[in-house]
Amino acid sequence: MKPSMPSFLDIEAGRKRLASMRVVASEPIHSLYTLLKLTMDDGSPLPPMVPGQFVQVAVPDAPHTFLRRPISVNMVDEADNTLWLLIRRAGEGTNRLCDLNVGSVLSVILPLGNGFSSPIDPSERLLLVGGGVGVAPLLYMGKLLAEHGFIPEFLLGARSEVDLLQRDLFAAYGEVHVATDDGSTGEHGLVTQHSRLSQPVDKIYCCGPAPMMKAVAKEARRIGADCEVSLENMMACGVGACLCCVENTVKGNVCVCTEGPVFNINQLTWPI
Amino acid sequence: MANLNVKVGSLELKNPVLTASGTFGYGEEFADFIDLSRLGGYIIKGTTLAAREGNPYPRMAETPAGMLNAVGLQNKGVDYFIENIYPRIKDYDSKLIVNVSGAKPEDYAEVCRRLAPLDKVSAVEINISCPNVKQGGMAFGTTCAGAAEVTRAVRSAYPKTVIVKLSPNVTDITEIARAVEAEGADAVSLINTLMGMAIDVERRRPCLSTVTGGLSGPAVRPVAVRMVWQTAKAVRIPVVGLGGIMCGRDAVEFLLAGATAIEIGTANFIDPSVTVKIVDEINDYCDRHGFSNVSDLIGALEC
Ligand SMILES: Cc1cc2nc3c(=O)[nH]c(=O)nc-3n(C[C@H](O)[C@H](O)[C@H](O)COP(=O)(O)OP(=O)(O)OC[C@H]3O[C@@H](n4cnc5c(N)ncnc54)[C@H](O)[C@@H]3O)c2cc1C
Ligand SMILES: Cc1cc2nc3c(=O)[nH]c(=O)nc-3n(C[C@H](O)[C@H](O)[C@H](O)COP(=O)(O)O)c2cc1C
Ligand code: FES
Numbered sequence: 001m002k003p004s005m006p007s008f009l010d011i012e013a014g015r016k017r018l019a020s021m022r023v024v025a026s027e028p029i030h031s032l033y034t035l036l037k038l039t040m041d042d043g044s045p046l047p048p049m050v051p052g053q054f055v056q057v058a059v060p061d062a063p064h065t066f067l068r069r070p071i072s073v074n075m076v077d078e079a080d081n082t083l084w085l086l087i088r089r090a091g092e093g094t095n096r097l098c099d100l101n102v103g104s105v106l107s108v109i110l111p112l113g114n115g116f117s118s119p120i121d122p123s124e125r126l127l128l129v130g131g132g133v134g135v136a137p138l139l140y141m142g143k144l145l146a147e148h149g150f151i152p153e154f155l156l157g158a159r160s161e162v163d164l165l166q167r168d169l170f171a172a173y174g175e176v177h178v179a180t181d182d183g184s185t186g187e188h189g190l191v192t193q194h195s196r197l198s199q200p201v202d203k204i205y206c207c208g209p210a211p212m213m214k215a216v217a218k219e220a221r222r223i224g225a226d227c228e229v230s231l232e233n234m235m236a237c238g239v240g241a242c243l244c245c246v247e248n249t250v251k252g253n254v255c256v257c258t259e260g261p262v263f264n265i266n267q268l269t270w271p272i
Numbered sequence: 273m274a275n276l277n278v279k280v281g282s283l284e285l286k287n288p289v290l291t292a293s294g295t296f297g298y299g300e301e302f303a304d305f306i307d308l309s310r311l312g313g314y315i316i317k318g319t320t321l322a323a324r325e326g327n328p329y330p331r332m333a334e335t336p337a338g339m340l341n342a343v344g345l346q347n348k349g350v351d352y353f354i355e356n357i358y359p360r361i362k363d364y365d366s367k368l369i370v371n372v373s374g375a376k377p378e379d380y381a382e383v384c385r386r387l388a389p390l391d392k393v394s395a396v397e398i399n400i401s402c403p404n405v406k407q408g409g410m411a412f413g414t415t416c417a418g419a420a421e422v423t424r425a426v427r428s429a430y431p432k433t434v435i436v437k438l439s440p441n442v443t444d445i446t447e448i449a450r451a452v453e454a455e456g457a458d459a460v461s462l463i464n465t466l467m468g469m470a471i472d473v474e475r476r477r478p479c480l481s482t483v484t485g486g487l488s489g490p491a492v493r494p495v496a497v498r499m500v501w502q503t504a505k506a507v508r509i510p511v512v513g514l515g516g517i518m519c520g521r522d523a524v525e526f527l528l529a530g531a532t533a534i535e536i537g538t539a540n541f542i543d544p545s546v547t548v549k550i551v552d553e554i555n556d557y558c559d560r561h562g563f564s565n566v567s568d569l570i571g572a573l574e575c
Contacts, residue, residue: 015304016304016305017304017305018305018543018544018545058542058543064336065334066334066335066336066337066338066339066489066542067334067339067541067542068541068542107543109544233329233330234330234332234333235332236332236339236341236538236541237295237301237540237541237544238541239297239301239302239544240297240301241295241296241297241301241302241540241541242294242295242297242332242341242343242541243294243326243331243343243346244331244332244341244343245329245332246326246329246331246346247329248328248329252325253325253326253329253346
């Protein structure tokens with residue numbers, strides 16, 4: 001009984017593989033973030049991936065970075081066969097990744113994890129809520145939803161206008177609502193204080209810092225919306241072998257790298 | 273192409289490469305990356321009599337050239353293994369070895385008794401060296417009397433190959449090795465993780481929920497090689513060597529120090545296909561140095 005491949009709408013994720021991938025674009029967003037675009041070094045097509053899945057990247061030339069780094073699938077661009085990774089500088093590993101030059105070759109394990117569940121009814125009011133670099137998996141999600149006749153709306157939170165990532169790209173797939181901590185753009189305050197949440201929502205897909213996701217989960221409970229969150233537990237193997245990444249759930253401790261990173265909040269034991 | 277066969281007691285392996293328990297899941301997690309039939313054998317997750325939830329998150333911290341873990345033997349218990357997991361994994365053409373843990377000698381023996389009828393389980397590896405559980409585990413592995421007691425209980429319950437996995441967290445590992453040899457162990461494997469600790473200085477808190485954990489990865493390799501070398505000289509039974517092996521060169525280091533077989537642990541997290549690469553690299557080493565049998569490398573250190 002091998003677990004079945006995660007699927008989303010008409011896409012079924014490919015088998016896991018260890019691939020050499022070449023950096024074809026490295027676009028600094030500002031001093032803190034870089035968008036990397038990778039393609040298969042041997043020219044083969046990317047394996048199918050579903051939104052919410054992630055990859056494990058080995059960081060080259062980083063003497064203090066022993067383990068791979070988990071990074072979400074930000075976008076799969078079939079037209080030019082590229083996988084996008086949106087990376088925030090958090091330490092040595094992500095710094096090295098943000099500084100990579102075009103032409104660098106990376107060892108990547110992909111695709112990993114379960115991904116978001118697909119909605120069924122196009123009339124569902126879907127809100128994709130992202131905070132900081134947590135917006136990353138929502139872009140690919142928004143693209144597929146829009147392409148399949150769903151109407152995603154985005155609620156993006158950031159510290160300040162400069163930290164608001166990929167706003168224009170999101171706008172291509174649906175209406176974008178914004179909240180910033182300093183009020184430099186959009187509504188002033190946290191995403192959970194945004195006026196969009198006082199209008200009806202059927203389903204929330206959320207990714208961001210843990211305190212934000214907990215606040216969003218609480219809000220979802222309050223307004224009676226279904227809610228999925230994407231967790232960022234620390235990982236070693238990424239393939240379900242080491243049991244280092246566990247989250248406590250109603251089924252006990254489960255691996256975030258295989259049974260997640262996306263969980264319905266009803267599966268979690270968060271005090272919300 | 274060298275002959276890579278080795279024998280650990282009566283257990284015949286097609287090559288000396290095994291996987292270290294707790295780092296290779298049940299093998300199936302790696303089936304997308306490698307052909308498991310190329311391995312000498314695969315040692316699966318620590319299995320206990322009753323199900324265990326393990327320790328709370330966070331259970332892992334990256335450290336220089338390695339990592340600390342405090343998983344705490346999370347598993348669904350031996351009966352669940354036999355009913356649900358064994359049928360899925362038994363047909364890989366490679367020797368299946370189950371790693372066994374317990375809080376009492378009778379628990380170890382009972383788990384082994386239940387595993388004994390399974391045709392495709394070729395051996396058990398008895399973990400008397402887990403630093404991450406409160407009861408049992410390493411407590412048995414740090415005294416000769418404790419190690420001997422567990423070995424005796426298992427020996428009377430399990431007729432096939434018994435490998436006892438030793439803790440490096442002792443003053444003299446050779447004494448423990450001799451104690452388990454005297455009780456009928458067919459082989460010893462070493463090392464399990466070294467007890468360690470890391471602190472998040474910004475938050476002034478331990479990195480692990482359990483404060484201390486087990487160190488693995490290349491950081492521990494020189495300690496492991498030294499202990500394998502000492503132990504191989506001290507006992508007549510075969511020694512299985514592990515601790516920080518990342519490539520074929522590292523594996524050969526253990527063979528030269530006296531190991532009959534080796535296990536690959538943390539390296540699986542960095543490269544999920546590393547095990548089969550190491551099989552090839554050991555073969556290349558033999559060819560390059562004119563050894564037609566890998567067994568000629570065992571203990572071939574010149575000093
Ligand atoms: C499933 C998943 C998807 C992710 N997706 C993205 C993404 O798309 N873009 C992105 O920029 N980051 C993402 N992350 C977080 C990213 O993996 C970490 O920021 C990275 O591992 C930090 O490594 P480092 O060497 O730069 O920093 P380190 O020096 O290792 O750590 C720096 C700081 O980051 C914290 N940190 C370390 N590991 C993690 C982690 N796994 N999650 C959160 N904080 C961590 C540490 O506690 C420390 O405070 C994701 C994490 C997971 C588990
Ligand atoms: C995440 C993790 C889980 C482990 N679980 C077990 C276990 O269940 N039983 C056991 O005997 N050893 C366990 N170990 C120890 C390894 O099998 C091995 O002895 C140790 O990691 C040293 O080898 P390495 O440096 O090659 O990883 C575990 C190690 C790690 C890193
Ligand atoms: S990171 Fe190893 S099991 Fe999830």
